[in-house]
Every structure is written in C-alpha cells, then in structure tokens.
Amino acid sequence: MGAQLRVYRRRMRSVKATKKITKAMELISASRIVKAQQRVAASSPYANELTRAVTAVASLSSTNHPLTTPSETPRRAAVLIITADRGMAGAYSNAAIKEGDQLITALRERGLATEAYLVGRKAVNYYRFRGRKIAGSWTGFSDNPNYAHAKEVSEALIAAFIADAETVETGVDELHIVYTQFKSMITQIPEARRMLPLEVVESDAPAGLLPMYEFEPNAAEVLNSLLPRYIEARVFNAMLQSAASEHAARRRAMKSATDNADELIKSLTRLANAARQAEITQEISEIVGGADALASASAGSE
C-alpha cells in the first residue's frame, strides 16, 4: 500500500470515528428535546395561573408595592443571562450572550450600571475571560433545570432587588432576563425581557375581564407572597425554554457535523480510490516497461 493511500485511509478512519460521536450526540439531543418540551408544557398551568393572579392583584388593588413601582431614579439593573454548560450547540450560548451584551449597552445608554447574573458555564467563561465582573453565577444544570435551581437564582435576584440601590452596593432597581425562547424545533430566539418592575402584559395570559377578587388576608400581603413566586415561575420557565432550545441547537449543530463528516468521508473515499488506481496503473506500467526492457535486452543479445 502506497503512502498516499495510507494517509487517506487514516483520515477516513478518524472522520468515521468523529461521525459516530456526532451522530450519537444528535440522537441524544433529539430525544431530550421532546422531554424538555414536555417539561415546558407541564410548567405552563402554574405559570399561567400565577400570571393571572398577579395581574389581578396588580391591576385591581391600589397598593404600591416596591416590586411593582418603578424607581424614579434607577441606578443599577441586574441582567440574568441563561446559557449552556456545554458547547457543541452551535451559536446557542453566544447568541444569548450577545443579546445580553446588547441589553447591557442599551441599559448603559440610559445611565444605568449593570450587574451580571449568569447561568451556565459558557457565560461564566466568557465573562471571566474578558475580566468582567460577575455578580452571581450558577452552573451545572443548564440542560435539565428543576424548580429548586430556579428558586435559588430568583432568591438572589429578589434579594438584590429589595436591597436599596442607593445605599447597598449590590442593590438593583431593575431586573432583566435574557433567555432563548423555544419557538419550535427549528426556531429558537434569544430574547431579553424586563421582569421587574413588573409589566404584566403577558400575551399568554387569558384575556377577558378579571373578576373583583377578595383578598385574603389583604391585597398587599397577597402581592408580597405572590410576586417572589411569580419571579421564580418566570425564571423557571425561562430556564426550561432555554434547556429545550439548547437541546434543539445541539441537535442541529450535531446534525450538520454528521452531514459534513459524511461528505468528507465520501470525498476521501474518492481520493483514496483514485490513489489506489494510480498505484495500480503505475505498477502495471512498471511491469510492462520492465518486460519491454527485458525483451529488447534479450533480443539485442541474440
């Protein structure tokens, strides 16, 4: 076997091994998307009910709650960015980080300082590498978040929000979230939303007139305990959607990697075949040439 042919064969082997890996990852992600989607769907009754309830209290009662009234002189804003822990998902994490950067730029233009709260190792690495300040970070659950994770993140955010931004160094006046919305298997859109102060204009909230609720014990009290739950539910929903998007992005990235590997294997096979043919042709012509030389040499000696 000639040197050229051996080189081609070796490359083909390595590409085939890579293809096996990407194919496996594609299949794993494909199966996990479905699960992640189901979890998004399963969490929506709770989120919808909460949204409805919060809308009711916020619009019906005249209570001025710190969580619903915007500060007149906002100084700082917290930005929660949700990304993946692992790579191999195409532009998924980068898209969210970029959306976050845009939001931060917009906030800075309004004269607000920003505090970055990060979910997912990718965002943490990005910020750490650039030497940016991180106010809080959580890693290790991006592809399968549960409610306890969302609660942990929300508690830190709410604590920062409740702290007075004028006096406390870490206090914030606004709370924004950047996550990747799962539209469908093929479309996921990075999205920035303001969570606090509240703007209760949820499109998925059931329309129609809200009944005149009685509050037990009273509207302020209800709002007090309702709002943290609402933030948790929002964060949880964002995490679930991001997880579904992460799997979808990974599946797509791995699919195109597998396709590329296929292509590469095909062209390498062609090259290897050509190299083999060339080798054979050369051997034949060497033999023929050798035989000719022998024949003419023996003819000359007689």
Add this chain to the structure above:
Amino acid sequence: MATNLTVEVVSPEKRVWSGEAKMISARTLEGDIGVLPGHAPLLGVLADGMVSIKVADGTSQEFNIHGGFISVSNNRVSILGESTD
C-alpha cells in the same frame, strides 16, 4: 346545587390533580376557609398544610401544600403550591 367546582391543583413542575369537586377546605394565613360552588372571587395565601377536596364522585383528596395560593373565580378553583404531595 347542581354545579360543581372545577378544581386544579398545580405545582411548578406539573399539574398534580384536576377534576370536579363539591367542596374545598383549605387553611389561609387568616384561618380555615371552605369553598362551595358559587363562592365569590377570592385570592388567598395558603398557610403550609393540608388542602382537602371533596370530589364530585363522593371520594376525597388531600394535598399537602407548601408556599401556596388559592384562587377562586366563576366556580373555577386553582390551588397553586410550590411543593405539593
């Protein structure tokens, strides 16, 4: 009364139970309340504890709710719980 309450018990991760019920009793921060069909719209904070539901078919269901709410409107009752079991 002929009408029943349409009840949903939901936790953040899933819908725990849903169905028709005759009566619900729960404990809010202010004390126990009972909800029958035709109850006025209500939004209440639940104290940690049991919520019991008298299901329309005569059986009864009990849920241990933590960090929960009850919302009642037009014979629709939603019980939200951070943890339900």
